[in-house]
Amino acid sequence: MAQLRTRPMVVEASRPMDPCAGCEARPFSVCNAIDIADMDRLSALAVTISVDAGRTFIEEGDVAEFFFNVTSGTAKLFKLLPDGRRQITGFASMGTFLGLAVSSTYAFGAEAVEPMRICRFSRTRLRGVLDAFPAMEKRLLEVASNELVAAQEQMLLLGRKTARERLASFLVSRVTAQIAAPIPAMPHQGTPRVALPMTRSDIADYLGLTIETVSRTLTRFKGERLIDIPNASAIVIRDLALLASLSTGLR
Amino acid sequence: MAQLRTRPMVVEASRPMDPCAGCEARPFSVCNAIDIADMDRLSALAVTISVDAGRTFIEEGDVAEFFFNVTSGTAKLFKLLPDGRRQITGFASMGTFLGLAVSSTYAFGAEAVEPMRICRFSRTRLRGVLDAFPAMEKRLLEVASNELVAAQEQMLLLGRKTARERLASFLVSRVTAQIAAPIPAMPHQGTPRVALPMTRSDIADYLGLTIETVSRTLTRFKGERLIDIPNASAIVIRDLALLASLSTGLR
């Protein structure tokens, strides 16, 4: 399990103008629910933070003092068992809102898998903004509902799919996530290239497998001309349709 | 996979007075967020329905026309793969709110495991109530957040726990759910008795195992004096503390 030396988290007292105004993540985040005119109310609470790759910025069980919004980069969200077994419950990228929890402590940890920028809000102070702008609370409910649907899909994967089906599902979801979200996306004319900023170990802990099984299964996919593996952190999808049907057991 | 003959769903045009006034599930449900004085606004939309055991009242993929609130009984929520493999994502009992989904179709199916009474609301009409009472929307966000936490815990179980740990977790969660919720609970002086209205097949599909493994593991627990099995639908917990530590791998 990745463990980098712990460099100090860089906190910038960033308030040049309105940090939210030019925020690239806004179109993809809950912040967008607030009218641009009222945005200052939100940006007054926001503190921009840089997080180095490998840095844990949410510790499971810690008092939940903050909400976070991912501006750039990718984080893995995870839960641990006492003996160190780890389940990654999801990956958070641009626009993802983190910290939803009724309890006073975080129910999961979060660690950057690549350098990140995140927006931090005090939970108590954000509550005031939420009360003032019900549209944002409504947006949060949408976000939570979507995550719930994704979580149920992942339960189906973890509880009932084979290793092959899990990897196929993972690759397909990476493709669709890349299309739906962030960067206008590099043109993919049938052979989309998905970036895998996370390690094989992360993928394994996300899919409930071991790194060896992940590696073997990807190698086998390559042999079957379903994918190409130019390097460990990128995969070229050669037959998305077949992968998609594989992912639901229709081989 | 349980498949009973399909009896017609009984719909009662129930509006004797205010059906919500004497509702036993209200203290445990989102309805409680609304002031008793404003309750008529909600009860005007509510239609009470009886569901026979074995009846599917939410079909995965169907247009999501309604929200539901469970008044009594228990339902299993599930997702299916094309070849029939099933993952039960949760059990819904008194007070559970169902139907959260941004999409226009249900992301999961729901089937009664014992006779139920449920409250049905039109999604479009409930939207008006939610807009009028932000407190209820807020409550829904709390509910969704809690379910998200539970879903993450279940992902940890499905992805990383052994069969023994899964069953131990299941039994412990049944005990705590019984204490926290519904019926003032029968006095349990160290040996709580948990009801299992669902079949072994349901438990298996919930824990990502087969019925055989569920049966074998429970039998082994019995042999180890951790539980008693008076009958197939009830279990007496003889050593909750040991089960609890077993559930996190601390054997």
Add this chain to the structure above:
DNA sequence: CGTGCTTTTGAAAATCATCAAGTATAGTGG
């Protein structure tokens, strides 16, 4: 007191995990 279902129990098989090297890859410092 059958009849049909669920549950339990047993034996064999299989998928995936574990153990163990060996091979890339990336970052570091000479």
Add this chain to the structure above:
DNA sequence: CCACTATACTTGATGATTTTCAAAAGCACG
């Protein structure tokens, strides 16, 4: 710029937990 080291990834052999296949035992209900 190139070895050198650390880490990540791949590949192979073996093993174990869990599944699959099969059948008997309980239970509920007519």
